[in-house]
Amino acid sequence: MPRRRCRRFFSEFPAYPGIVEFTPEELEALRLSDIEGLTQIEAAERMGVSQPTFHRILKEARRKASIAVVGGASINVFGDISRVVVCRECGYSWKIPFSAELGAVSCPKCGKILNFEFRGRRRRRGRHWD
Numbered sequence: 370m371p372r373r374r375c376r377r378f379f380s381e382f383p384a385y386p387g388i389v390e391f392t393p394e395e396l397e398a399l400r401l402s403d404i405e406g407l408t409q410i411e412a413a414e415r416m417g418v419s420q421p422t423f424h425r426i427l428k429e430a431r432r433k434a435s436i437a438v439v440g441g442a443s444i445n446v447f448g449d450i451s452r453v454v455v456c457r458e459c460g461y462s463w464k465i466p467f468s469a470e471l472g473a474v475s476c477p478k479c480g481k482i483l484n485f486e487f488r489g490r491r492r493r494r495g496r497h498w499d
């Protein structure tokens with residue numbers, strides 16, 4: 370039988386009402402580092418910036434993401450950027466505005482309804498928050 374989990378201590382979570390706005394660079398830094406798992410050197414190269422600059426962009430992006438997740442702030446994105454959607458049925462890809470709802474979208478080519486789901490690594494180890 371595993372050892373009993375030690376007691377953890379939490380502060381009260383402060384609320385950060387308002388909106389945090391991400392720049393496209395910050396979203397790209399989060400994506401390359403935290404979703405694709407690149408090193409800072411690899412990611413900096415892809416973005417065409419130095420590693421220290423990448424680090425500064427990433428640090429600010431993570432701070433904003435934390436404010437949104439922990440503090441409940443809303444998220445907005447600067448500028449006119451879009452996401453690429455790929456149909457799992459026919460492979461057709463098209464762009465949608467970043468701000469578009471990601472609920473269910475139908476493929477303009479084959480009409481298949483695509484439901485978005487989280488496709489990252491899911492690791493569940495034991496219970497949390499106890």
Ligand SMILES: [Zn+2]
Pocket residue numbers: 456457458459460461476477478479480481
């Ligand atoms: Zn399709």
